[in-house]
Amino acid sequence: MEKVDGGVTFPQGFKAAGVHSGVKYRSLDLGMVYSEVPARAFVGYTTNKVKAAPVQVMMSENSEFLSAIVINSGNANALTGRRGIEDAKTMKSVAASELNVDPKEIGVMSTGLIGRFMDMHKVRYGISKAARELEAGREADASLAEAMMTTDTIKKESAVRVRLSDGTIVSIAALSKGSGMIAPHMKVVFGTTLCVVTTDAVLTEKFRKTWGEILDDTMNMATVDGDQSTNDTCALLANGKAGGKCADEDPEFVDALKKVMTDIARMLAIDGEGATKLIEVQVLGAETKEDARSAVMGILNSPLVKSAIFGADPNYGRIMMALGNSGCKFNIEDVRLTIKGGDMEVPILDSGAPVFQEERSVEVVRMAMDNKEVTIIVDLAAGNECATGWGCDLTYDYVRINAEYAT
Amino acid sequence: MEKVDGGVTFPQGFKAAGVHSGVKYRSLDLGMVYSEVPARAFVGYTTNKVKAAPVQVMMSENSEFLSAIVINSGNANALTGRRGIEDAKTMKSVAASELNVDPKEIGVMSTGLIGRFMDMHKVRYGISKAARELEAGREADASLAEAMMTTDTIKKESAVRVRLSDGTIVSIAALSKGSGMIAPHMKVVFGTTLCVVTTDAVLTEKFRKTWGEILDDTMNMATVDGDQSTNDTCALLANGKAGGKCADEDPEFVDALKKVMTDIARMLAIDGEGATKLIEVQVLGAETKEDARSAVMGILNSPLVKSAIFGADPNYGRIMMALGNSGCKFNIEDVRLTIKGGDMEVPILDSGAPVFQEERSVEVVRMAMDNKEVTIIVDLAAGNECATGWGCDLTYDYVRINAEYAT
Numbered sequence: 001m002e003k004v005d006g007g008v009t010f011p012q013g014f015k016a017a018g019v020h021s022g023v024k025y026r027s028l029d030l031g032m033v034y035s036e037v038p039a040r041a042f043v044g045y046t047t048n049k050v051k052a053a054p055v056q057v058m059m060s061e062n063s064e065f066l067s068a069i070v071i072n073s074g075n076a077n078a079l080t081g082r083r084g085i086e087d088a089k090t091m092k093s094v095a096a097s098e099l100n101v102d103p104k105e106i107g108v109m110s111t112g113l114i115g116r117f118m119d120m121h122k123v124r125y126g127i128s129k130a131a132r133e134l135e136a137g138r139e140a141d142a143s144l145a146e147a148m149m150t151t152d153t154i155k156k157e158s159a160v161r162v163r164l165s166d167g168t169i170v171s172i173a174a175l176s177k178g179s180g181m182i183a184p185h186m187k188v189v190f191g192t193t194l195c196v197v198t199t200d201a202v203l204t205e206k207f208r209k210t211w212g213e214i215l216d217d218t219m220n221m222a223t224v225d226g227d228q229s230t231n232d233t234c235a236l237l238a239n240g241k242a243g244g245k246c247a248d249e250d251p252e253f254v255d256a257l258k259k260v261m262t263d264i265a266r267m268l269a270i271d272g273e274g275a276t277k278l279i280e281v282q283v284l285g286a287e288t289k290e291d292a293r294s295a296v297m298g299i300l301n302s303p304l305v306k307s308a309i310f311g312a313d314p315n316y317g318r319i320m321m322a323l324g325n326s327g328c329k330f331n332i333e334d335v336r337l338t339i340k341g342g343d344m345e346v347p348i349l350d351s352g353a354p355v356f357q358e359e360r361s362v363e364v365v366r367m368a369m370d371n372k373e374v375t376i377i378v379d380l381a382a383g384n385e386c387a388t389g390w391g392c393d394l395t396y397d398y399v400r401i402n403a404e405y406a407t
Numbered sequence: 408m409e410k411v412d413g414g415v416t417f418p419q420g421f422k423a424a425g426v427h428s429g430v431k432y433r434s435l436d437l438g439m440v441y442s443e444v445p446a447r448a449f450v451g452y453t454t455n456k457v458k459a460a461p462v463q464v465m466m467s468e469n470s471e472f473l474s475a476i477v478i479n480s481g482n483a484n485a486l487t488g489r490r491g492i493e494d495a496k497t498m499k500s501v502a503a504s505e506l507n508v509d510p511k512e513i514g515v516m517s518t519g520l521i522g523r524f525m526d527m528h529k530v531r532y533g534i535s536k537a538a539r540e541l542e543a544g545r546e547a548d549a550s551l552a553e554a555m556m557t558t559d560t561i562k563k564e565s566a567v568r569v570r571l572s573d574g575t576i577v578s579i580a581a582l583s584k585g586s587g588m589i590a591p592h593m594k595v596v597f598g599t600t601l602c603v604v605t606t607d608a609v610l611t612e613k614f615r616k617t618w619g620e621i622l623d624d625t626m627n628m629a630t631v632d633g634d635q636s637t638n639d640t641c642a643l644l645a646n647g648k649a650g651g652k653c654a655d656e657d658p659e660f661v662d663a664l665k666k667v668m669t670d671i672a673r674m675l676a677i678d679g680e681g682a683t684k685l686i687e688v689q690v691l692g693a694e695t696k697e698d699a700r701s702a703v704m705g706i707l708n709s710p711l712v713k714s715a716i717f718g719a720d721p722n723y724g725r726i727m728m729a730l731g732n733s734g735c736k737f738n739i740e741d742v743r744l745t746i747k748g749g750d751m752e753v754p755i756l757d758s759g760a761p762v763f764q765e766e767r768s769v770e771v772v773r774m775a776m777d778n779k780e781v782t783i784i785v786d787l788a789a790g791n792e793c794a795t796g797w798g799c800d801l802t803y804d805y806v807r808i809n810a811e812y813a814t
Contacts, residue, residue, distance in 0.1 A: 048728065048731040048732050049730075049731040049732075049737070049739075050727045050728060050730065050731030050739055051731075076724070078724060078728075079724050079727050079739075079756070079759065079760060079761065080759075080760050081740075081758050081759040081760030082758070082759075082760075083760065084760065113722070113724065114722070114723075114724020114725065114727070114728065115722075115723055115724035115727075115760075115761045116761070117760075225709075225710045225711060226709075226710070227709050227710065227711045227725075227728060227729065227732065228728075228731075228732045229728065230724075230727070230728050230731060302632075302633075302634050303632045303633070303634065303710065303801075303805070303809070304632060304634045304809055307805070307806050307808075307809035307810045308809060308810065310806065310810045311809070311810025311811050313809075313810055313811060315520070315521070315522075316522055317483070317485060317486050317520065317521020317522035317637075318521065318634075320457045320486050320521070320522075320637070321455065321457060321485075321521065321634060321635075321636065321637050322634065323456075323457065324455040324456040324457030324458075324635075324637060325455050325456075325634065325635045330456070332456075332457055332486075333488075349486070351488050351489070352486065352487075352488040352489075353486060353487050353488030353489075353490065353491065353522075353524075354486065354522045354523070394710075394806055394809075395806060396803050396806050396807075398710070398714070398806075399714050399717065399801055399802060399803050399805075399806060400803075401714075402710070402711055402714035402715060402718070402720070402801075403714045403715065403717045403718025403720055404718050404720060
């Protein structure tokens with residue numbers, strides 16, 4: 001597996017575009033990704049009961065093959081009733097007619113403000129423009145990335161090239177947006193995490209289960225605020241352009257895809273609204289996988305843990321408080337807690353009490369927490385299951401951004 | 408029912424004290440509430456799996472009658488292993504010997520930093536001092552209130568006098584502390600919400616179920632950050648000093664107790680760490696009581712909803728996002744959402760879409776949200792169950808307080 005400098009158009013047969021439709025005042029706000037041949041699509045949608053119009057439309061109408069996905073930012077087309085559904089359908093049909101394909105082969109994703117109707121005049125114009133500007137290459141990748149962004153501050157893309165067991169070289173690339181309202185829990189038949197993954201590998205319907213598992217271990221383990229969006233959607237498009245044998249069960253391919261998706265999950269957390277630090281939580285020795293995941297998410301979503309890490313406040317008791325509320329099984333006497341940051345790795349607990357009490361030792365915890373990346377390792381000693389997740393600190397800027405979002 | 412200006416020593420036969428033991432640098436940090444005759448005790452404890460030493464000790468050792476409760480702030484005696492358990496037991500035995508009662512009749516509550524051992528030299532001194540200074544009256548009430556506080560900024564007490572059906576006049580008073588790590592979910596056999604409720608009414612063991620229901624509708628519906636503490640404890644002490652018949656099923660008594668507990672729950676939310684606004688959420692028309700409660704807590708605990716209300720940002724879509732993640736059942740087309748603040752009552756949703764789209768109308772939502780108390784009413788139109796809960800906004804000060812707590 002080789003990491004490459006590339007975006008969604010790096011795999012063969014994919015093109016992209018990003019344009020300014022006018023929904024936003026200045027920046028690019030509408031994009032499109034296109035495959036020269038219909039690509040087998042594996043799509044995960046939000047499990048929030050309030051689903052945005054584009055999610056409802058894709059879930060009910062889409063074919064298992066997609067030629068293109070239209071993506072707009074600035075308006076989530078969520079909480080827009082029947083008119084929203086019509087608007088999402090119109091976005092598909094306009095794109096289909098521009099690209100001369102069946103509307104069923106067009107996916108649609110929206111992100112932005114909830115509860116406002118789309119300005120379809122601008123959106124129609126944007127779709128036509130994007131369809132005419134489709135290109136492959138770094139410039140097209142960058143335009144699409146910008147068109148998808150809301151409060152994002154960094155471009156979230158990752159790409160690799162990998163040699164399969166039959167010798168075929170295939171590429172995988174992913175592009176995602178997402179900064180707030182991030183706690184995707186997408187299910188395959190899947191967050192406003194929008195994510196497009198492209199590959200020129202050959203995949204069949206049988207890959208759906210593996211894709212679900214990869215999403216559960218990557219995107220679904222990233223959280224910024226525990227608030228799952230109404231719009232989360234993650235689409236893997238496999239157009240088979242690289243040829244060779246089917247990659248469904250090729251361990252090299254699965255590993256490479258997992259690597260790309262893990263990169264994206266970490267970037268979502270790093271770029272969480274207002275975030276200054278990445279928090280990785282590893283839970284080991286859980287009785288069940290579900291326990292391990294609940295413990296990871298319980299710790300990552302605790303506002304008290306998040307704000308302590310922002311301030312490098314060595315208040316490790318809050319980690320145990322969050323663990324205790326997570327619903328996972330453990331015996332407090334057996335739990336081992338370790339905090340890592342920079343070159344430091346500090347063991348905290350032994351037999352249900354801190355291993356140290358001296359203020360000087362507590363200072364070591366502060367030093368470990370005073371790093372851009374803080375890792376919390378919890379060994380529950382209750383079984384053999386484990387999980388890893390990614391979140392970020394809770395900062396003044398998170399509050400500022402979200403107290404002023406609609407305005 | 409008559410509201411009175413009183414504290415925990417207002418009901419007959421109760422005394423209190425608050426002293427400076429030295430655990431904190433300056434303020435009062437250790438208190439005691441005492442009943443002249445052993446009082447029937449109904450105690451709810453945190454359901455966090457990581458339970459502080461005083462909680463573990465009370466749950467395993469206490470009698471159904473209590474003569475006194477010792478309460479310290481500055482150190483939670485949580486995550487302190489076997490040594491913590493011994494320290495909690497010592498607190499009981501020291502108080503018992505000072506008051507000349509059985510240690511089983513002494514309750515113990517702690518709040519403060521997690522994961523540090525108690526300085527028992529100071530605590531012993533404080534308990535002896537408090538036992539000697541027990542008094543009835545407003546000064547004693549105020550000392551105990553101060554000794555319990557951590558990041559609290561207001562005194563949380565409420566008292567009423569009520570005439571029972573047999574003519575007996577009884578009093579009920581409650582005192583609570585709690586500002587952060589507030590999302591009690593205490594169960595009766597039952598958060599760091601510490602709460603002491605005193606009454607001179609006569610109650611029997613049969614009242615335990617009613618007490619549990621009242622806690623579920625009051626304290627357990629208050630949330631600041633969704634983080635349930637390791638120490639939450641709420642004790643009702645009934646010493647029967649008013650005489651008269653048993654008040655277990657007296658509707659006047661139950662209403663009065665519910666009123667006092669609702670007052671306390673609202674105060675916990677108003678005084679949430681960094682809070683500038685009280686948020687009340689009412690969910691009506693739920694299929695089940697559990698659905699109604701989940702919906703209320705889902706909305707109150709969403710950082711996006713909380714920060715929008717801080718900024719009076721009319722981003723009502725976030726309320727629906729939080730509702731959709733709460734797990735409660737509804738049909739989006741049927742849901743009615745109303746936001747109230749000050750004199751304004753603004754209907755938001757109709758048939759799954761906002762009733763207005765004009766920027767001028769959205770301004771009305773902002774005006775409603777720009778009040779010290781904001782009420783969100785959600786009618787699910789799915790059944791007949793309802794629930795009400797109280798929370799607060801997420802502010803810069805919440806982040807500041809919790810990024811610097813241990814230091």
